[in-house]
Amino acid sequence: MTAPRWRLILNGKCAGDDDLREAVGKLREAGVALGVRVTWESGDAERHVDEAIRDGVDTIVAAGGDGTLSEVATELARRDEPAETLPSLGLVPLGTANDFASAAGIPEEPLPALQLIRDSAAVPLDLLRIDADDGTHWCANLASGGFGTEVTVETDEGLKKMLGGLAYLITGIAKLGRIEPLAARVSGPDFAWEGDFIALGIGNGRQAGGGQALCPDARIDDGLLDLTIVPELSGEVASTIGTLVKDGKHAALDRVAVRARMPWVELVSDEPLALNLDGEPVRSRRFRVECVPARLRMHLPAGCPLLATA
Template structure:
């Protein structure tokens, strides 16, 4: 039987990581045929995944943050093939916040993350398919809008490198007092909502923006998306901040938010609304977001809290 054949697609920002180089060498010495490709510009991940499929690669590993994971997953998702016919997907967390990896329980250690891919059988993973004015997008973790999106987009790259997820909190504090609500209309099966919102989460995963748990109960294999709408709080801001301090983020979210689980949702706005799709901001006056069940197969921990069904 030939050795397992892997292709690691590495975000160019982490190309000089010596620990990753050592972990790759360890896997090679253990019998894995592991090749590395480094992304430098738009379109690289698409090309590398196409090459991996043509080469009969067993597993494609995204080495980077949530954006890298989403980009690699998207290049698999839009192929004209079912999940079983495509390479499985792994993740080595090398980003600033690593929201998906954190929520999923993927190890921080680079060698441990690669060993996970080797030791755990890949299982079906849902993806979000987003139809916007400019075309189709895919999202592996979470689509967010409103205050959280503006914080993520505006956070300085240098600050992120120095402080990691804390950079998002600092940027958020700097924005307090100038949160402009967004007007939107949302509808789904037996659901409709219209009004002003300051934050929106559409989750396959649970958190984004360095730990903002907008969809704290989301699962990645239930065929459903988790929708969280935080309305304009107006006079409730002080009470919400008090709850946040005393009881934690989840309690504050439960107090003010509308939360529901749906197979799809449509958003509309008179002005362009920006959704952040795992780091990719997309502006549109209308979105349709569908949860596509089991679109790819991913190596996740046996006790992954994001899974409804335990991994084999």
Template sequence: MTSPRWRLILNGKSASDVELRAAVQRLRGRGVALDVRVTWEEGDAERYVAEAIADGVDTVVAAGGDGTLSEVAATLAHRAEPAQALPSLGLVPLGTANDFATAAGMPATSLEALSLIAERPARPIDLLRVTADHGPHWCANMASGGFGTQITLETDEGLKRMLGGLAYTITGLSRLGRIEPLQARLEGPDFQWEGAFIALGLGNGRQAGGGQALCPGALIDDGLLELTVVPELSGEIAPTLGRLITAGKEAALEAVAVRARLPWVRIVAEQPITLNLDGEPEISRRFQIDCVPARLRMHLPAACPLLGTP
């Protein structure tokens, strides 16, 4: 029987992770042919994925945060091959927020995460394809705009290293007095909304920005994205909602949000707006966001909350 062949693509920030090193050795001891590549600069992940495919590996493992997962997933999704012909995708969560991993119920330790890949068959998952001025881009987790995007972009890297996800909350609280609404028109099949918003989420996954659960009902295998729009608010409720959004409280969103589940959404704005695509900002006046069904295959927990089909 041929040993499974894996290629682990590790974010360079975690290259000295002792726990991961030990977990890799454990998996090799179980008969997995597991090679590691460490990213150092832009383009490394894309090159490593291409090499892995050329080498005929069975599984590509993203070891890092949401950005690393998205970069590896995007590189696979850019390929012309169908999902069945591509390596499956695994994840070892090592980032600051790990929003996708948290929502998916992924194991907390490196050994458990690698063991899950060995034990659980890969499942088809959707991805978001975002077309803008410099597109297309792919999102494994979420595209977000407004309040949450500014929190993510403004949170200091040193603060994230010290405080983890709490850093996003602190940054969000510091912005409560200067939430600036954005004006846009959103449309999709049997859906249209136009106005000023302070937060926007287009979810394949459910949360972003260190725990902001903007799309709490999103699934990654239903062929639909979940859209959440938080309109401009006034009076005392505005700072209260801002605090609750930062803390990821679903009740605050339910009270005021516009929600829809759609196969695609088009955004048109008079002035350029910024969407955060799994940590990467994209600025444009027009966005087309499509949910591409079953674009990849991923190893996920048996009771993964993001799966609609057991």
């Protein structure tokens, strides 16, 4: 039997992870032909994915956070080949927040995460394709705008390294007194909304920014995106924060959010609007976000809560 051929693409910030090094060694001892490449600068992921496909690998493993997953998925999705002819995708979560991995139930430790990839069949994975003023982007997890985007963008790298996901909460609390709503027109099939919002999520996955579950019911294999809009709250801010403390953040969100599920959505704003695409801020006056069904294949746990088929 031919040994499985894998290529692990590792975020350079995590290159000194001893647990990952040990786990790679154990997978090699178990018969997996596992090569490692490290990303240091823009363009590295594209080069490594191209090389892996030329080498005929079976699986490409993204080792890092949500941004690394999205970067590798983007380079696969940009190719003309259908999903079944491309390498499958695996994930070893090594980032700060690891929102996709957390929601999907992927193990936090490198060895169990690699063993999951080895022992599970790849399943179809939808992706979000975003057309903006500057071109086309892809998103594996969640596109967010408003307050959550500013928190994610402004959170200090050193603080994230020390505190992990807690860093986003601290930054968010610091910003609570100066939330400025954004204005947009949002439309999709049988859906139209216009007004000021403080947070917006367009989910393939469910959460971003260290656990902000903006799209708590999203599925990654249903061919649909989940839209959540948190309107400007005016006098309800105090009572909403009270609910947040008493009942938890999901209860507070449910009180005020506008939600919909659809295959595509368009956002239009008179001023440039920032969407955070798995950690990559993109500014545009107009976005069209489309769910592309089964664009890739990914190794996920049995009973993964993000799967409609679970």
